[in-house]
Amino acid sequence: MSKENNQALFFRNTIELTTTEGILVESESLWELKTNEFVLVDDDQFATMPANSLHFKKVDN
Numbered sequence: 001m002s003k004e005n006n007q008a009l010f011f012r013n014t015i016e017l018t019t020t021e022g023i024l025v026e027s028e029s030l031w032e033l034k035t036n037e038f039v040l041v042d043d044d045q046f047a048t049m050p051a052n053s054l055h056f057k058k059v060d061n
Contacts, residue, residue: 009033010041011056019047031056 011031018024019040025047031038033051040047049056 010059011038012059013049013053013055014057015055017049017053017055019049021047023047030059 009032011033012028013025013031014027016024016027020037023040023045025040030041031049032041033039036051038049038051038053038056
């Protein structure tokens, strides 16, 4: 997946997920696509998911 016009791409998870780090994240949380993984947009914790996950929908900018 690539970035369009150097703008960040944001997504929301469509179901409750357990991240790579073992953190439970509620559905509709905001994620940013970075290189080959989704990174949770959260100041309190760092969480990632593989970019090939099917449980994400793109947020319209």
